[in-house]
Amino acid sequence: MKYVSEFRDPVAAKSLLAAIARITDALGASAEKPVHIMEICGGHTHAIFRYGLDKLTPPGIEFIHGPGCPVCVLPRARVDEAIQLAERPEVIFTTFGDAMRVLGTGKSLMQARAAGADVRMVYSPLDALELAWRNPAREVIFFGLGFETTTPSTAITVQTAAAEGRTNFSLFCNHITVPEPIKALLDDPHMVLDGFVGPGHVSMVIGTHPYDFVARDYAKPIVVAGFEPLDLLQSVLMVLTQIHEGRAEVENQYARVVPEHGNSVSLAAIADVFERRPSFEWRGLGEIDLSGLRIRAKYRAFDAEEKFGIGYGAGPRAVAEPEGCACGQVMTGRMKPLQCPQFGRGCTPDMPLGALMVSSEGACAAYWQYGGARLSAAAP
Amino acid sequence: MCLGIPGQIIAITDAARKMAMAEVSGVRREVSVACIAREPLSSLIGEWTLIHVGFAMAVIDAEEAARTLEALRDLGEVQEALDAMAETAAALEQVP
Numbered sequence: 001m002k003y004v005s006e007f008r009d010p011v012a013a014k015s016l017l018a019a020i021a022r023i024t025d026a027l028g029a030s031a032e033k034p035v036h037i038m039e040i041c042g043g044h045t046h047a048i049f050r051y052g053l054d055k056l057t058p059p060g061i062e063f064i065h066g067p068g069c070p071v072c073v074l075p076r077a078r079v080d081e082a083i084q085l086a087e088r089p090e091v092i093f094t095t096f097g098d099a100m101r102v103l104g105t106g107k108s109l110m111q112a113r114a115a116g117a118d119v120r121m122v123y124s125p126l127d128a129l130e131l132a133w134r135n136p137a138r139e140v141i142f143f144g145l146g147f148e149t150t151t152p153s154t155a156i157t158v159q160t161a162a163a164e165g166r167t168n169f170s171l172f173c174n175h176i177t178v179p180e181p182i183k184a185l186l187d188d189p190h191m192v193l194d195g196f197v198g199p200g201h202v203s204m205v206i207g208t209h210p211y212d213f214v215a216r217d218y219a220k221p222i223v224v225a226g227f228e229p230l231d232l233l234q235s236v237l238m239v240l241t242q243i244h245e246g247r248a249e250v251e252n253q254y255a256r257v258v259p260e261h262g263n264s265v266s267l268a269a270i271a272d273v274f275e276r277r278p279s280f281e282w283r284g285l286g287e288i289d290l291s292g293l294r295i296r297a298k299y300r301a302f303d304a305e306e307k308f309g310i311g312y313g314a315g316p317r318a319v320a321e322p323e324g325c326a327c328g329q330v331m332t333g334r335m336k337p338l339q340c341p342q343f344g345r346g347c348t349p350d351m352p353l354g355a356l357m358v359s360s361e362g363a364c365a366a367y368w369q370y371g372g373a374r375l376s377a378a379a380p
Numbered sequence: 381m382c383l384g385i386p387g388q389i390i391a392i393t394d395a396a397r398k399m400a401m402a403e404v405s406g407v408r409r410e411v412s413v414a415c416i417a418r419e420p421l422s423s424l425i426g427e428w429t430l431i432h433v434g435f436a437m438a439v440i441d442a443e444e445a446a447r448t449l450e451a452l453r454d455l456g457e458v459q460e461a462l463d464a465m466a467e468t469a470a471a472l473e474q475v476p
Contacts, residue, residue, distance in 0.1 A: 008447065008450065041382065042382060043382055043383045043455070043457075046455055047451070047455060050454060050455055051454075068382075069382075070382065094471070096433070096464070097460075097463070097464055097467060120471035120474065121464065121467045121468070121471060122464075122467070122468045122471055123409075123433065123434060123461070123464040123465045123467065123468040124411075124433045124434025124435070124468070125433065125434070126434045127434070127468045127471065127472060130472060131472060134472065146382060147382065149382050149384070149432050149437075150382070150433050152415060152435065152437070153412075153432060153434060153435045156412060156414055156415075160397070201383060201384050201432065201437075202382075204384075204430070204437060204438050205437065227383065228447060228448070229451070256440070256441075256444055257438055257440060257444070263415055263416075263437060263438070265414060265415045265416075265417065266415050266437065269414075269415075360455075360456065361382065
């Protein structure tokens with residue numbers, strides 16, 4: 001949809017777009033020499049495609065779709081380990097639905113379920129704990145996935161399991177953090193990034209200070225944004241304004257939801273249950289220092305890695321991407337989804353080959369859903 | 381799973397465990413209010429909250445809730461969350 005009339009407030013949208021066009025001109029940016037703005041949150045990526053913001057904004061602005069879809073950056077070896085756990089006869093393996101179709105090196109959790117593994121989709125980790133209570137003779141494992149938005153929920157669930165003395169519940173922890181991959185991307189000499197649209201709901205948990213280093217150490221603007229289309233346009237304008245005025249600051253466009261210091265109860269629960277791993281692998285990006293969380297020793301009884309001997313690094317790592325899959329290049333902005341040789345051919349939302357096609361928050365799936373399928377069919 | 385969905389707290393179901401009943405787009409679901417807990421807990425009744433995977437993470441005003449719901453409907457996220465809640469009900473009842 002690329003019609004301004006579809007916006008909740010078309011007048012406000014038009015005026016924001018006009019301001020964006022003026023400042024893009026003033027910066028001398030063009031399609032050949034664009035300003036590169038990375039949106040980090042997968043929800044923002046989805047919204048940009050849904051509302052056609054990439055088409056409504058001037059060609060002098062290029063959106064780079066960051067690694068903000070936790071399902072998309074999950075390494076294939078980790079999916080294999082999840083399946084290994086799920087195939088144990090005593091296990092009920094619980095997961096968010098998003099993770100069902102991601103391929104490991106051999107198969108997905110959905111295929112493992114079809115072959116007899118007891119894999120169940122749940123809405124909340126609390127449901128997994130409830131399953132453990134209802135099935136005392138089974139081992140219930142929850143597939144802990146996501147950024148700081150979902151981390152508090154699993155932390156509190158582990159605390160609850162400990163308080164209740166539950167012995168048949170554990171967490172397979174794959175939680176990751178947002179600031180560390182931003183740092184890794186900024187350290188990558190191949191990346192050209194002029195500013196960031198920061199995630200809204202993650203920041204609701206962690207606040208805005210974890211991004212201070214972006215402005216202080218790298219002199220790049222970052223604006224924490226809501227995900228209504230007007231929020232996104234306003235945030236893009238704020239990033240451009242900073243660039244134009246030669247400023248690099250952390251600004252909060254979403255202050256109505258994001259407190260400067262985050263949510264204290266959530267942060268305390270995260271700190272109580274989790275600690276950082278020395279490094280964690282991101283699909284398409286490789287190992288990133290301090291970017292993953294694991295369960296602290298005091299909650300070891302609830303750590304599926306400990307309980308079932310599937311430690312991070314215990315198995316072979318660095319499994320290559322499937323043949324021809326360019327997820328890594330798309331995720332770092334070096335390639336557009338349509339330029340991937342597999343897009344729409346070996347890789348579609350129904351039969352995803354690469355992770356970016358799996359979740360609606362992945363850049364390729366969003367691209368496909370909002371017009372990419374048509375473009376792909378028209379391509380030679 | 382990464383975007384919160386607005387839901388209105390309609391009852392406290394277990395004060396000790398900080399659990400409440402929320403109504404999300406016409407569907408009722410028990411959620412944790414541990415992250416937004418305040419004294420008395422019953423003062424949360426009637427409040428709109430942003431709910432992430434079964435946890436209310438922020439109190440928001442009614443207008444913000446309405447606008448967020450509209451944006452999420454556009455993105456298909458409301459249906460995704462409601463489907464996940466329905467899926468869970470099936471998972472809990474399933475006999476292996």
